[in-house]
Amino acid sequence: MSLPFIDWIWHVRGRLALPPGQSSDDAFNRLDPLFGQEGTVHRRTGGTLSFTKKNQAAQDRMSVFDGGDLRIETGAAGSALHYRLTSRALLFCFLAPFLFLCIAQLTIAVNKLDKPKLEPAKASPVLQMNPIDKALGAPAPDPEPTDDAARLLKAEEKKPSPTAAYVFAGIFAALYVIGRILEDRLVKALFRKSLLGSA
């Protein structure tokens, strides 16, 4: 299925000019070690290299990508490597903020259903500080609230807050932007290093 307007979310595309005189076979030979990782299957047909990854190791330098195509095209300006890589991790990270926003709404809904019931106020004993703590200067504990409004407020404060879910929605939005830019640059640098490195 082609989704040209939105597939940039989970696809990384790029182009790298090959050094003068480097053939497509030579270029792919230099790139080959990158696809020799555990869980990676790759195939070369003509001027195209296709690969897929499954359960790729964290230490795999291309672990963020699950598949892709690399092809060599020759034009008037010389040969160039064109690549199109797919990343489920980027897609997942793009969608994660929406998941956490849903969790925030769920937390609010559950909290609304939970009406705190106040037990009749008991005369709670005043917490006695140990003489050692008094001597060391630890603050004395506040007395337990006895009026209903303060007790109700305390019970409300104990309920789970949706704030954490909003924070994580923000974290994942930022993480997506960082990842989309960073992984694009890292893979380009990796390909460049492989193509220019000594054979």
Add this chain to the structure above:
Amino acid sequence: MDGVLVGKRVIGAQSPVTIGWDNIPKVQGGPVKQFIFTWFQPTMLFVLVAFWYYAPNSIAKASIALWVGFCFRMLLLCLEWVNPRHESWRLTWKEAATDLFYVGLAYTLLHVAEHYLGSDAMADAIGHYFHQDKFAWFTSLPLLVQALLIVVIFDIGQYWMHRGMHSWYPLWLPHSVHHYITQLNMNKGAVGNPVELFLIGLGIGGFFDFLPRAFLIAGAFSLATGTYQHINVRFNSPRWWRFLFNTTEHHSLHHSQDFEATRSNYASSLIVIDRIFGTCVDGEAELLGMEGGRRMSIREQMLHPFTEGWKAFRGLAPADVSASTGLRKVS
């Protein structure tokens, strides 16, 4: 591989491990670096406990504790960049994103579940039968003693829950997912199947609700000792520290690809509990995980306990911890 005889067990026959403190590499660098990475852990423990001991009542709250925990973890994340234990454990963007997903679940969905179904709910249900005045003997103890007792009681519970997970197949199923991690870094403690994270979170926390300051100090104690289980920093921990507290070394052995090594070092903060029950092994490992270090996707991590449980129920797979790890017992 021959492995090393530790007590009656052979450790490291299936995957390389380092046994014995004298064989573990030390922090490299000048005297300042050596000093920092030797005394960082005890200093932070002292600072965090002192902070909660003296914090005014207006800031001695759970919400502030969350921020203190967050800042401490950020500091540890910086240390991971400065002085990593293993280059192969370096945090990548993908690992960070994956780990943070689980951290997010822990702070949101699991927190709601714990509140309405877990420790908090249990404490609410049973709490009516307790009278605070019956605990006067406890609340009149020095704050640090109260906090230490909370840590010890909580850790003993965690120890047996964790050991049970490694010994009884129904509990192993949800826990096994956590053992597929192939590196240790800051947030790896949160990685696992949500069922397991809910179970391991079941404790006695809610019951100490009436002791906020002692509870906060206990939390700081656990933060400053237990967090090092999953972290990629090399420390020269003092001898007394590694005798009492769980370290990355201990926990890396627990996560190694060697079956016998995984059956050691179960405690959360206090490794001395493992010493008492005879399950402590001092050492470390770099190669972690199961099935040769196969990395599990999030989807598989969510489904694995159920699919494997169904296979065992249908008799299609052995309902046995050692067989399901891909790390069979060496006879």
